[in-house]
Amino acid sequence: MPSLREIRGRIRSARNIQQITKAMKMVAAARLRRAQDRMLGARPYAALIAALLRDSVGREDAAAHPLLRARPAAAAGTGTLRLVVLTADKGLCGAFNVNVLRRAVQILREQGDKRKVEVVAVGRKGRDFFQHFGVPLAGQATGAIDAAAALGLARDQIEAYSSGAVDEVLLVGTEFASVISLRPQVARLLPFDLASVGADGAAGDPPAATAPPSYEPSRASVFAELVPRAVEAQVWRALLESQACEFAARMTAMDNASRNSKELITSLTLYANRIRQAVITKEIAELVGGAEALK
Amino acid sequence: MKTFLLDIVTPDGPAFQGPVERLVLPAAEGLLGVLPGHEPLVASMRPGPLHYEVDGKVEWMAVSGGFAQIGPSKVVLLVETAEASGAIDQARARARAEQKRNALEGARRGRADVALIEASLMKELARLKVAEKAPRP
Numbered sequence: 429m430p431s432l433r434e435i436r437g438r439i440r441s442a443r444n445i446q447q448i449t450k451a452m453k454m455v456a457a458a459r460l461r462r463a464q465d466r467m468l469g470a471r472p473y474a475a476l477i478a479a480l481l482r483d484s485v486g487r488e489d490a491a492a493h494p495l496l497r498a499r500p501a502a503a504a505g506t507g508t509l510r511l512v513v514l515t516a517d518k519g520l521c522g523a524f525n526v527n528v529l530r531r532a533v534q535i536l537r538e539q540g541d542k543r544k545v546e547v548v549a550v551g552r553k554g555r556d557f558f559q560h561f562g563v564p565l566a567g568q569a570t571g572a573i574d575a576a577a578a579l580g581l582a583r584d585q586i587e588a589y590s591s592g593a594v595d596e597v598l599l600v601g602t603e604f605a606s607v608i609s610l611r612p613q614v615a616r617l618l619p620f621d622l623a624s625v626g627a628d629g630a631a632g633d634p635p636a637a638t639a640p641p642s643y644e645p646s647r648a649s650v651f652a653e654l655v656p657r658a659v660e661a662q663v664w665r666a667l668l669e670s671q672a673c674e675f676a677a678r679m680t681a682m683d684n685a686s687r688n689s690k691e692l693i694t695s696l697t698l699y700a701n702r703i704r705q706a707v708i709t710k711e712i713a714e715l716v717g718g719a720e721a722l723k
Numbered sequence: 724m725k726t727f728l729l730d731i732v733t734p735d736g737p738a739f740q741g742p743v744e745r746l747v748l749p750a751a752e753g754l755l756g757v758l759p760g761h762e763p764l765v766a767s768m769r770p771g772p773l774h775y776e777v778d779g780k781v782e783w784m785a786v787s788g789g790f791a792q793i794g795p796s797k798v799v800l801l802v803e804t805a806e807a808s809g810a811i812d813q814a815r816a817r818a819r820a821e822q823k824r825n826a827l828e829g830a831r832r833g834r835a836d837v838a839l840i841e842a843s844l845m846k847e848l849a850r851l852k853v854a855e856k857a858p859r860p
Contacts, residue, residue: 469736476732477801480792484765575734641763641793645752650767654790657801664734 432707435700439693446689452520453682460607460675467604467668474661481658482622484643484651493655495586498619499595501543507595508544510566510588511535512581512617514601514670515554517570521674522681524602524610525553531612532600536563546594550581550667573667582663586656589618601666602673608680610673615666620659725759728797729775731784731805738805739784745776746798748791749849757793764793768802770846772853783808785853787846806850813854820847 485496501507513532515525532547532554539545546566549555555568566588569581588594597618603611615621643650726742746757749771770787789802823844830837 466735470734472737473732473734473801476792476799477790480765480790480801641765644750644755644764644766649751650765650790653767657790661734 430703432700432703435696435703439696439700442689442692442696446686446693449682449685449689453679453686456521456675456679456682460672460679463668463672463675464604467665467672470661470665470668474658474665477654477658477661478622481620481654484647484654485622493651494590495618495620495655495659496622502596502619505539506543508546508593509539510546510548510585510594510597512548512550512585512597512599513554513558514599514666515549515551515557516670516674517552519553520681521678522684524674524677525551525557527610527612528600528602529554529557531614535598535600535614548581548584573671575664578664578667579660581667582656582660585617585663586659594618599663599666601670604669604672604676607676610677615662617659617662620655620662727757727759727761727795729800730797731786731800731802733802733805735804738802738807741777743775743777744779746773747775748773748800749786750791755791757798760795761793761798763795764791766791766793768800770842771849772856773800774856781856783853783856785811785846785850787849788842804846806853808853808856811850811854813851816847816851816854820844820851823847 499507502509511532513528515528519525536545536547547558547563548567548569549558549565550569552570555565555570558565567584569577571577585594585597589597596616599615599617601613601615603613605611724744726744729739729741729743729746731737731739744759748755748757748766749769750766751769755766768786768789768791771785772783773786774781774783776782784805784807786800786805787803789800792799792801823840827837827840827844830840
């Protein structure tokens with residue numbers, strides 16, 4: 429039987445852990461709110477720019493832009509596939525990183541023997557994971573998520589695709605449906621998938637088209653500029669979405685941890701009290717026994 | 724006075740939304756004025772100052788490049804950034820424009836990306852111009 433002091437020590441450490449997890453939950457909740465605002469702000473822009481693109485494509489030849497044209501190699505399941513895997517820099521956020529990585533590994537397994545698959549890791553957790561298992565990285569990005577970093581990431585992918593080094597680019601990330609519903613998601617980034625960006629016209633719809641619009645300076649030049657912008661917007665949106673999911677996952681995980689430590693403290697306290705009573709009972713029995721013997 | 728709906732959307736969220744009477748925006752090939760009932764037009768935009776009129780009052784805003792989607796009763800501007808004149812610090816905008824100008828000089832001598840720096844200089848000049856339009860406090 430453990431001594432009373434040992435158990436009191438365990439209660440103390442459980443209480444300390446609870447304080448830390450509670451604080452982490454609070455921090456995650458505050459950052460989640462900010463991340464959610466940023467994410468909701470980015471959604472209309474991405475949706476509107478995709479809608480504008482879709483609108484212009486409807487009147488244009490669908491294969492008018494190299495970033496929209498599917499490569500025969502990708503259609504045949506050969507060539508080079510690039511996965512951009514969005515994870516967090518830090519752990520302690522439940523299954524968030526694991527879910528994304530599991531999905532990425534699944535694709536690696538399915539596609540690996542058919543075509544060359546390369547990985548771009550965003551977030552320290554993903555980078556460490558692939559390095560540990562000896563998967564060569566075609567690129568990586570860690571640290572704070574800001575517009576400049578997203579732009580750089582998007583431009584790298586566009587460049588790799590345009591140069592012909594890569595035939596298809598997939599984004600593996602997490603979609604934020606609600607705080608308790610975070611879904612790992614695979615979306616095609618390049619060739620740009622016009623159908624993938626849902627038209628959630630929450631912030632307003634594009635102007636109703638009464639007649640086909642004219643383009644200035646010219647249709648081709650607007651189009652050439654529009655496609656990369658749409659790709660950039662999608663990357664930015666996916667990054668913000670992943671970040672919001674990370675904080676939501678951490679908040680839930682830390683809430684569970686706080687609750688578990690509370691349970692642990694309750695049962696340990698009960699156990700400590702039982703031991704304390706057993707000790708008292710034993711002492712009384714000894715006293716009585718001793719008094720009997722003196723008679 | 725007749726109005727149309729102006730919607731300025733950036734990746735950081737909506738920057739402006741509301742009815743305006745007149746809009747002048749920096750299109751790729753020069754300033755473009757928009758009045759209610761404009762024919763449908765999609766124009767690419769360069770960084771620069773834009774202004775619109777609400778109730779006879781002119782508001783200025785600095786925008787970076789993007790697209791304008793113009794319809795008869797609604798205009799949507801998709802731009803990378805949009806800053807209202809009151810939100811820009813004039814002194815800092817001037818300092819940054821100066822810095823970009825010097826960077827451009829350096830880039831012309833070297834072989835750095837001139838187009839990129841030129842674009843950011845245009846953006847800073849737009850911010851400076853808009854900052855000067857801000858009502859004196």
